[in-house]
Amino acid sequence: MSTPPPAAPWLVRAFHELRRQRHLVLHGNIEDLVRWDDRYLPFGTALSEFLHVVGFAAVARYSLVDGLTYPEDSSREFVERQLNPPEEAPAPVPEPAAALAPSPDGRSARQERLASSAQALQQELLAARHATPRTAEDTLAAAHRLMVQREAPCAFVLDSADLVIGSTAQVSVDHIAHVAHVRRLLSEAVEVPGAQGVLRNTVVFVVRDLASLPPWIHRDNPMVAAVLADRPGIAERKVFLTERLPRYYRAAEVPPDRLDTLAANLATLTEGMSVRELIALEATSHVARLEPAAARRLVARHRFGLREDPWEQLDIAKVREADKVLSRRVIGQPAAVRAVCDVLVNARGGLDFVAEGDQSGTRPKGVFFFVGPTGVGKTELAKALAEVVFGDEAALRRFDMSEFSQEHASERLTGAPPGYVGHEQGGVLTNWVLERPFSVILFDEIEKASRKIFDKFLQIIDDGRLTDGQGRTAHFSHSIVVFTSNLGAGTLRQRISGSAMPYEAITDHFNRAVTDFFTTELGRPELLGRLGSGVVVFDILREEVIKEIIGKFLDQLAGSARARGWEIVFDRAAIDRAVIEEIMRDGAALGARQIRSPLLERWVRVPVNRWVLEHSPPPGTRLWVRRSTGASPFTVQVFPNMAEGATA
Structure with a gap:
């Protein structure tokens, strides 16, 4: 890792633009401490020192709060000399005329009042000569003198420029x-020879958000250059953390030769943090009593507050039993369940192919691409995963990508830019992650999403973070991201013959469909590469699986009846045959969804509820659902005795 320069990199860019005699717009991280001359100074202090080093003999700064201020006396004297040149000094006010001298006729009091007024006027004129502009309009008018003077290069800094000339000031x-x-000011500023060469008298606009300034200032304007004051990079963060690490909780016990490694780990995990946030991280270390060696826990506690981390609370026994728990909810998908359980094992074990501080610490805990026929358990597995890890199925947030098919709809995920309708509301995705960083995020049927949205998906997978329109950063490092798709399901129907097609052939079919989508149709093979082993193919519904699902729903119906004092006996063999025949008629194209509704809903649940309402059976009654020869496939009656072929 290379050693950073003694100043923030954006100051180097600003230096080149000033030498090209351009005015500057500094935007972005303007409320942070800035690295300057191997020190960390407030933004305004660092900027003033930087402008003097560039070659400006005087620097004046204006803000609506403080008015016109100067970093040192020499700048004040220079500016006041330009605003109040000696040749413009006011002429002295003459003494009162002799005719107004006191006389015995009683006019002395009037004479004295006139003399007093003349002296007061003299003092006001002398004071006005050194008056400091206070209003924005007066200051901008005075700044014009600084821009056209030729004595020495001068810089005029307009702080919070958006409040003076931006959209908020309209x-x-x-x-x-x-x-x-x-x-x-911009058009009439002149070139002036100085100690560092010829410079143009310069206006420096300071603003947090570039979009809040009128576009004519910085867009296609050869006189003005916009420079982003970005947050410290990884090399700068490492140097800063190396200096501050000895102050962390129990850092005195860390061997000196380990400090450099720990600083590198923290530098990687603190991507996107400002210098002030890095200073606050030190306080978090003491409040939470977390050592620098627990880098990931420390950063998570700092970003997400005092919330309990479900990944730390994930019981080892729960991880071991996860495949059984998930299999009870998602029937007939052992390969998919195993892939999800592998991620839980890796997340709980913590071992990786990379060093502790690698960028992977900022990426989501797991990224899946569930692909397969409709109705086979893709969404259900995501819900089950949320319940296992986070203890609540509500920890899943589903985004239907068919609602994001238009190009402009991508802005709904991260929020509209400043100045557009809805900017203040933020994005639906970033808002969710900011509120629920420990969650499962499901992007359903992503092939229907706008192509523009895939840039955001790549950023989530690679960097584990998104920044919304308000500048807030949502971190996905403790989330699980699931994409679902039915790619290839339409062409699969033509190849299915009953349920004889092996799972290996199903996998090959869907993998080809996914590859074609990302490489040929979407033109984004890098996204497919990032998914890697996260592509999980779901199997088709097979007859034995259909029977298990039928049994699951019938058991739930029987349990509901027992809670009301009745017992239901099902002719399960007949029900199984009827449902399987109906589903296999179209090759299970609609998946398991049709098992519960409409089939079991129409054939079993509705007839049972109708019979109960008509007969009001007493507690202890045994109901029999059996095959019928009438219009309805099944009928309900009181169970007389154990009939042949019926099982409880």
Whole structure:
């Protein structure tokens, strides 16, 4: 890892633009500490020192709160000399005329009042000569003198420029005048020889969000350059953390030769953090009593607060039994269940092919691409996974990608940009992850999503984070991301003959469909590469699986009856045959969904409830659901005795 320069990299970019005699728009991380001369200084202090090093003899800074300020006395003296040149000094006010001198006729009081007024006027004129502009309009007018003077290079910093000339300032009655002044400042600034060569008198706009400024300032304007004051990179974070690590909780017990490794780990896991957040991380270490060696736990506690981490609470015995728990809810999909359980094992075990501090620590705990026929348990497995890991099925958030088919709909995930309708609401995806960082996020039928959205998917898989339109960052490092798709399901029907097609052939068919989609149709093979072993193929419904699912639903119906004091006896063999024949008629194209509704709903549940309402059976009654020769496939009656072929 290379050693960072003594100053933040964005200052180097700003230096080149100033040497090209451009005005600057500094935007982004403007409220942070800035690395300058191997120190971390407040943004305004670092900027002033930087401008002096570039070659500006004087720096003046204006804000709506503090008015016109200066980093040192020399800048103040220079600016005041430009605003109040000696030749413009006011002429002295003459003394009162002799005719107004006191006389014995009683006019002395009037004479004295006139003399006093003349002295007061003299003092006001002298004071006005050194008056400091206070309003924005007066300051911008005064700044024009700084831009056209040729004595020495001068920089004028307009802090929170969006509040003066941006969209938020349009409600001000002075907005048009402010814009007019700024246009003149930019166009009439002159070149001035200085100690570091020729520089142009320069306006520096400081703003958090570039979009809040009028586009004419920075877009296609050769006189102005926009420079992003970005957050510290990994090399800068490593140097900063190396210096601060000895102050962390129990860091004194860490051998000195380990500090560099621990700092590198933390530098990787703190991607996107500002310097002030890194300082706060030190406080979190003491509050949570977490050592630097527990880097991932420390960063998670800092980002997500004092919430309990379900991944840390995940019981080893629960992980061992996860395949049985999931298999009870998702029947007939052993390969899919095993793939999900493998992720739980890896997450709980913690071993990886990479060092502790690798970027993988910021990625989601698991990324799956569930593909297969409809109605075979893809969504159900995601729900079951949420319940196993996070203890609540409500920890799953499903996004139907058919609702994001339009290109502009991608903005709904992360929120509209500033200035657009809905900006203040944020994005539906980033809002969810900010509120529920420990969750399963399901993107259903992603082949229906706009192609633009796949850029966001790649960022989630690679970086484990998304930034919304308000600048907030949502981290996916403790989430599970699941994509589902029916790619290839339509062409599979033509190849299925009953349920004889082996699972290996099913897997090959869907893998080819997924590969064709990402490489040929979507043109994004890198996304397929990121998914890797996360592509999980679901099997078709087979007869033995259908019987298990039927049995599951019938057991639930029987349990509901027992809770009301009745017992139901099903002719299970007849029910199994009827349902299987109906489903296999179209090759199980609709999957298991049709087993419960409409088949068992129409053939069993509705007839039983209708019979109960008509006969009001007393507690202890045994009901018999058996095959019928009438219009309905099954009939309900009181069970007289154990009939042949009927099982309880």
